Amino acid sequence: MSARSTHSCTARAHSNIALIKYWGKRDDRLKLPAVGSISMTLDALYTDTRVSFFPGAEHDSVDIGGRKVDPAPFTAFLDRVRARAGIDYRARVESWNNFPTGAGLASSASGFAALALAASRAAGLEANPRALSILARQGSGSAARSIFGGLVEMHRGTRDDGQDAFAEPIANSADWPLEVIVAITERAPKTVNSSVGMSGLAERSDYYDAWVLHAEDDLAAMREAIGGRDFEALGALAEMSCLKLHGLMLSTRPGLLYWNPATVAAMQAVRALRSEGVPVYFTIDAGPQVKAICEPEHAATVEQALAAVPGVLDTRRSALGPAAYVLD
Ligand code: DP6
Numbered sequence: 001m002s003a004r005s006t007h008s009c010t011a012r013a014h015s016n017i018a019l020i021k022y023w024g025k026r027d028d029r030l031k032l033p034a035v036g037s038i039s040m041t042l043d044a045l046y047t048d049t050r051v052s053f054f055p056g057a058e059h060d061s062v063d064i065g066g067r068k069v070d071p072a073p074f075t076a077f078l079d080r081v082r083a084r085a086g087i088d089y090r091a092r093v094e095s096w097n098n099f100p101t102g103a104g105l106a107s108s109a110s111g112f113a114a115l116a117l118a119a120s121r122a123a124g125l126e127a128n129p130r131a132l133s134i135l136a137r138q139g140s141g142s143a144a145r146s147i148f149g150g151l152v153e154m155h156r157g158t159r160d161d162g163q164d165a166f167a168e169p170i171a172n173s174a175d176w177p178l179e180v181i182v183a184i185t186e187r188a189p190k191t192v193n194s195s196v197g198m199s200g201l202a203e204r205s206d207y208y209d210a211w212v213l214h215a216e217d218d219l220a221a222m223r224e225a226i227g228g229r230d231f232e233a234l235g236a237l238a239e240m241s242c243l244k245l246h247g248l249m250l251s252t253r254p255g256l257l258y259w260n261p262a263t264v265a266a267m268q269a270v271r272a273l274r275s276e277g278v279p280v281y282f283t284i285d286a287g288p289q290v291k292a293i294c295e296p297e298h299a300a301t302v303e304q305a306l307a308a309v310p311g312v313l314d315t316r317r318s319a320l321g322p323a324a325y326v327l328d
Contacts, residue, residue: 032137036153036154041151046321053091104165142194153168154166192256238293272305274304
């Protein structure tokens with residue numbers, strides 16, 4: 001990273017959903033993942049974040065969606081940027097999501113990716129995408145993937161300093177124009193966030209070793225499905241990784257159950273569509289929302305079917321989104 005002189009920057013980063021899931025850390029402080037992951041960046045869901053460094057200000061301040069939040073977790077993140085840039089200015093951070101925050105729509109992924117880019121630029125750092133991915137990861141593991149567009153792979157890495165734990169793009173929307181229909185079944189923030197849910201997992205779940213042991217095979221199979229543009233293989237692997245993750249969550253002490261009745265109904269609706277010949281598969285993160293993955297020609301049918309599921313409050317349709325970028 002080299003120094004440039006600006007004090008303010010607004011950046012946009014898109015949310016992502018994992019097809020092969022990340023869950024569990026090999027290092028909590030640096031947020032080093034215990035397993036690699038593969039995700040899709042979503043065009044329709046994004047965070048805009050403005051960071052302004054103020055010489056003379058005493059504290060960082062952070063607003064999300066116009067409401068003040070505790071700046072402590074963000075101060076730790078901004079300290080990394082300040083240390084690299086050699087500045088000591090406090091920051092004003094303003095962030096807006098165009099979707100519900102903290103409800104299983106990956107707001108921490110788009111949020112920390114946008115913050116990494118905006119803060120780096122505002123601090124005068126010319127960060128390359130890999131350095132930004134490493135930085136974003138230290139805010140939230142899944143944020144490392146939202147630096148990139150399209151289909152993205154996050155490397156687990158083996159180094160203690162985390163310099164090999166970053167994401168890389170593997171295909172873009174022109175290569176393979178996939179779509180996702182998000183079925184929103186709850187707008188309130190979830191009660192157990194991902195970091196808390198996955199902390200100390202090795203001691204809290206008897207399934208953890210099996211989860212880590214088979215992760216590389218799942219990643220290899222997904223890489224092959226993407227390389228061969230094999231939609232059925234991609235979808236089946238994504239659904240399997242989702243159900244395996246939720247099995248792991250259920251097995252955790254205390255058990256984590258992120259679904260509500262509408263979540264299950266939407267999963268069943270996806271499988272019913274499939275039995276009628278519509279190629280569509282679901283995935284679900286640490287929340288109650290269901291994301292149905294399909295190719296563009298089936299997206300309208302899938303959206304209509306999910307919108308009709310009792311308990312589905314809203315649907316959002318998304319193509320693959322771009323990499324994080326600067327807005328001003
Ligand atoms: C279920 O990235 O939110 O969405 O690294 O602790 O911030 P932290 O967790 P986070 O976890 C995401 C978990 C997941 C699966 C995934 O996105 O791969």
